[in-house]
Amino acid sequence: MKYLLLIAIVLLVAWLWRGNRQQDRATGGSAARRPPQVAQQEMIECPVCSVHVPRSDALPGPDGQFYCCAEHRSRAAG
Missing domain, CATH: 3.30.60 (Wheat Germ Agglutinin (Isolectin 2); domain 1)
Incomplete structure (x- = not known):
């Protein structure tokens, strides 16, 4: 029974990780997490x-x- 629970947890983590990666690809990956560039001022x-x-x-x-x-x-x- 404990192995079944362990497999379920591993599958859940893999599913969440895969969904997160697909979302990153759809939004542009790390470029979407960069802070906006501030215009330089004199x-x-x-x-x-x-x-x-x-x-x-x-x-x-x-x-x-x-x-x-x-x-x-x-x-x-x-």
């Missing part, structure tokens, strides 16, 4: 502290330069 250096931040996160100052935070922008203007 990095801006804050003139006050020299920290680099993405241009989309940088704050423009009145002098045309970009700053990492509002505190550094106000410190440079004042």
